[in-house]
Amino acid sequence: MSRNFMRSSSWNFLQLARYGRTANHSQFSSSNIFFHLEEDDLSGEDTSSLADSQEDFDSAILFGMLRGNVVGLRYYSGVVNNNEMVALQREPNNQYDRNAVKVNNVNGEQVGHIKKELAAALAHILDQKMAKIEGVVPYGAQNAFTMPVNLSFWGRAENKQAVLDHMMKYGFRLGPIPNSLQLGHGSAKSKSERAGPSYRAPILPAVQMTTEQLKTEFDKLFEDLKEDDKTQELEPAETIGTQLLSHQKQALSWMVSRENTEELPPFWEERNHLYYNTLTNFAEKQKPENVRGGILADDMGLGKTLSVIALILTNFYDGRPFPTKKIKKQELAESDVLKSNMSQKQFKAAKKTELSTDSRKESETLSQEASSSRPKRQKARKTKYTYSSASEEDEAWLPRKVKAPAECTLHDDDLFANALFGLPTAVRKKKNKKGVTVSQSISKAGPEGQRRTTLIICPLSVLSNWIDQFEQHIKPEVHLNIYIYYGPERTKDPKVLSDQDVVVTTYSVLSSDYGSRSESPLHKVKWLRVVLDEGHTIRNPNAQQTQAVLSLEAQRRWILTGTPIQNSLKDLWSLICFLKLKPFTDREWWHRTIQRPVTTGEDGGLCRLQALIKNITLRRTKTSKIRGRPVLDLPERKVFIQHVELSEEERQIYESLKNEGKAVISRYVSEGTILSHYADVLAVLVRLRQLCCHPFLVSSALSSITTTADSTPGDVREKLVQKIKLVLSSGSDEECAICLDSLNMPVITYCAHVFCKPCICQVIQHEKINALMHALVDQRRKDATVKSIVVSQFTSFLSVIEVALRESGFMFTRLDGSMTQKKRTEAIQSFQRPDAQSPTIMLLSLKAGGVGLNLTAASRVFLMDPAWNPAAEEQCFDRCHRLGQTKKVIVTKFVVRNSVEENMLKIQSKKRELAAGAFGKKKSSSSQLKQARIEDIRTLVDL
DNA sequence: ACCGCCGGGTGCC
DNA sequence: ACCGCCGGGTGCC
Numbered sequence: 012m013s014r015n016f017m018r019s020s021s022w023n024f025l026q027l028a029r030y031g032r033t034a035n036h037s038q039f040s041s042s043n044i045f046f047h048l049e050e051d052d053l054s055g056e057d058t059s060s061l062a063d064s065q066e067d068f069d070s071a072i073l074f075g076m077l078r079g080n081v082v083g084l085r086y087y088s089g090v091v092n093n094n095e096m097v098a099l100q101r102e103p104n105n106q107y108d109r110n111a112v113k114v115n116n117v118n119g120e121q122v123g124h125i126k127k128e129l130a131a132a133l134a135h136i137l138d139q140k141m142a143k144i145e146g147v148v149p150y151g152a153q154n155a156f157t158m159p160v161n162l163s164f165w166g167r168a169e170n171k172q173a174v175l176d177h178m179m180k181y182g183f184r185l186g187p188i189p190n191s192l193q194l195g196h197g198s199a200k201s202k203s204e205r206a207g208p209s210y211r212a213p214i215l216p217a218v219q220m221t222t223e224q225l226k227t228e229f230d231k232l233f234e235d236l237k238e239d240d241k242t243q244e245l246e247p248a249e250t251i252g253t254q255l256l257s258h259q260k261q262a263l264s265w266m267v268s269r270e271n272t273e274e275l276p277p278f279w280e281e282r283n284h285l286y287y288n289t290l291t292n293f294a295e296k297q298k299p300e301n302v303r304g305g306i307l308a309d310d311m312g313l314g315k316t317l318s319v320i321a322l323i324l325t326n327f328y329d330g331r332p333f334p335t336k337k338i339k340k341q342e343l344a345e346s347d348v349l350k351s352n353m354s355q356k357q358f359k360a361a362k363k364t365e366l367s368t369d370s371r372k373e374s375e376t377l378s379q380e381a382s383s384s385r386p387k388r389q390k391a392r393k394t395k396y397t398y399s400s401a402s403e404e405d406e407a408w409l410p411r412k413v414k415a416p417a418e419c420t421l422h423d424d425d426l427f428a429n430a431l432f433g434l435p436t437a438v439r440k441k442k443n444k445k446g447v448t449v450s451q452s453i454s455k456a457g458p459e460g461q462r463r464t465t466l467i468i469c470p471l472s473v474l475s476n477w478i479d480q481f482e483q484h485i486k487p488e489v490h491l492n493i494y495i496y497y498g499p500e501r502t503k504d505p506k507v508l509s510d511q512d513v514v515v516t517t518y519s520v521l522s523s524d525y526g527s528r529s530e531s532p533l534h535k536v537k538w539l540r541v542v543l544d545e546g547h548t549i550r551n552p553n554a555q556q557t558q559a560v561l562s563l564e565a566q567r568r569w570i571l572t573g574t575p576i577q578n579s580l581k582d583l584w585s586l587i588c589f590l591k592l593k594p595f596t597d598r599e600w601w602h603r604t605i606q607r608p609v610t611t612g613e614d615g616g617l618c619r620l621q622a623l624i625k626n627i628t629l630r631r632t633k634t635s636k637i638r639g640r641p642v643l644d645l646p647e648r649k650v651f652i653q654h655v656e657l658s659e660e661e662r663q664i665y666e667s668l669k670n671e672g673k674a675v676i677s678r679y680v681s682e683g684t685i686l687s688h689y690a691d692v693l694a695v696l697v698r699l700r701q702l703c704c705h706p707f708l709v710s711s712a713l714s715s716i717t718t719t720a721d722s723t724p725g726d727v728r729e730k731l732v733q734k735i736k737l738v739l740s741s742g743s744d745e746e747c748a749i750c751l752d753s754l755n756m757p758v759i760t761y762c763a764h765v766f767c768k769p770c771i772c773q774v775i776q777h778e779k780i781n782a783l784m785h786a787l788v789d790q791r792r793k794d795a796t797v798k799s800i801v802v803s804q805f806t807s808f809l810s811v812i813e814v815a816l817r818e819s820g821f822m823f824t825r826l827d828g829s830m831t832q833k834k835r836t837e838a839i840q841s842f843q844r845p846d847a848q849s850p851t852i853m854l855l856s857l858k859a860g861g862v863g864l865n866l867t868a869a870s871r872v873f874l875m876d877p878a879w880n881p882a883a884e885e886q887c888f889d890r891c892h893r894l895g896q897t898k899k900v901i902v903t904k905f906v907v908r909n910s911v912e913e914n915m916l917k918i919q920s921k922k923r924e925l926a927a928g929a930f931g932k933k934k935s936s937s938s939q940l941k942q943a944r945i946e947d948i949r950t951l952v953d954l
Numbered sequence: 955a956c957c958g959c960c961g962g963g964t965g966c967c
Numbered sequence: 968a969c970c971g972c973c974g975g976g977t978g979c980c
Contacts, residue, residue, distance in 0.1 A: 082967075085966090086966065107966080111967045112967085124966050125967085127966075
């Protein structure tokens, strides 16, 4: 565990403080802090605990190059082009030579072996991971028996000499490869049909870009995206009952075209009847499968969910919308009118389909489908859902009424899910009715049955939101079958799933299914489409959850995320893998062609990355403009920082705690043991921050006063009880830190400070809370309908605030990490209600709920204590400043003057820079990280 | 000749 | 491999 701990990034460390808050008691216990840190690590916040080779990749420098030979070509089927990249792979179990090193082409097919004398030298280096060795075949690609290979050795600077020495021992000298050797013989090109263009010599280690440069480039990367030509709009299918905003129609158009495109994926060209990859110079006969999907990276609150729902219904099958009902004669007239409304794009797509399948019949059906109008519900139910001219294939796609075994219907799960998410009764009723309609594929539909089902994977916190939005945006008469794959009653039968139109599940369910012995039905279905909501949750490629997602079988793949790159370029890799972008699904090619060129500032690296992102990503921010007008007409948002002075008494306690902490920390610093005393240091910091919020938070008395579940864990409490007994029994003459008199009704803090109970209670009456209550009362007087969110990282602080709110007669509700999903949903729904009985204040714990939480009923946000990570604060503001907000949003951040909080603001702005610059940034060495952490701590306590 | 030379067989690791 | 290497056949010039 300590290993994990030491490796975690400083960001991760900083997050810990927030995490500690999630468990109400952890601030009292260093072991708890540790526990949560580790948990956080494992849950994928940090990817540095990956294989060491991963780290080596990032900090690698070029040691030198060497010309070697690939032998045994005639025994293997893998072929290469001149200048094509090849991969080296150790083969320790080779029966002829345990030093064997295989040479594979970009596709992973073996080309040959490294000649044994050289392999003998390389084996040790590869096995010990002293260097990563990359190969390029400079010429002679079509040789029959052997071919040359240029090897480049990459690794950490500290390994360079050892590698050079080792190679020297075997008689190989590494050096730069002269251009004369590099380009090979003039005849090489003419001999080969597969030969690519002449290729420049591998670029020698380029000048490392500064963080600032990279940041600028990174910003540009996405800036430029906004200005490209993804401005086509597409009207959604008739089945969508909601009018889409312009940018949503653009998203729809882009997504539909991404799903139906026949274009080659980025960096592939057709040459001489072969498909040629311009990055690796790899070529093959087989057309690389196109990425039917991409990344919808719109900012939060732009309506990604609605865009996807529209996509599902609009591009349900072969570029056609979700089929609806029979066309009746009198409706045909109407449909002619509607036909003219059919967008150009839709029509083109239709034509294209017609051409490709060469089926006139289908095209007739199509125009009817596209223009079908609304039937009366009754009729629709009686109808057999057929078109007069529907082809057999089409028929298979129509919803039909079938008997379904009880356990296969939606009832049970729906009921369960509805209970779980607290969906309103009306919805439940409707669902039950709907539930009996289960679509059934017909075996004739295709060799493996046509795919029809979209799988949506999302965090639990937004699951109910998906369901709500389907209800809200799809016309009620449309029989779209949705299955919530969640809860103990979920089906085990893949057939049940593949008979749905949409299946919604969560990452954790998917992951636990994947990890369990019995086979996961989710992994047996051949999905039409898989949608990852909050798709950056798969950014740790080693997490089981990521593996579970990557092993899903689907034709169309979508990632929804507001933050495609969170920490570094590495984050993008899992996403690319999910999209099955060849050849990047192999980490080596990703690194050699994109990641390393970008991080080392190699020629064109950023251009490549940009070309890649541009191809697969659509991103708009809230400030993006369409035809000169903002995408969203969001009301203004203002952020105020409200400084608060500590009262005399508070200041006294604060200073004494701070000095105590400073003494401890500076001792650690001078001893150089600060990092091994992290838990202690953190405890000090947390106490200081809590004190800024409210002195009571650092008092053990809290547990006996608040009525909520907040409590000190038994053992710690016991320890404190012992201590106070000791203080009392020993007749200690300790004095109260507040009144400086002898103790009267003593209470003890975790840090073993002792106060008089009346003294500390008096403190509560003073600043802070005071600032908040003043603002709230003031607000209520001006406009009682305005709702507010009060945010803190400390649930115990929220509990204190609760008391104050009750005293002033506020209606409030609360959302924190300890609540069940059902209770959370209840809290949100009651808060969002517009009626007079609805609470006007939401107490929100900073990390609870995560992204996607919609609290647009509120237009005021009070941030009681600054967060370590500025992004977390932003996210918090976005919960109410998003689509659906009608009022001006005012955010107030309370910051205590001359305190750890002010220092945190400083660190925040530093972090903000880092976050932007971390993209592509060379990973700091662990010693640098340590130093940075120490610096952070010193800033915080003014050391 | 316990050599050199010739030419056939042969061929990754 | 239009090579190198191996080992058998062979042997003045």
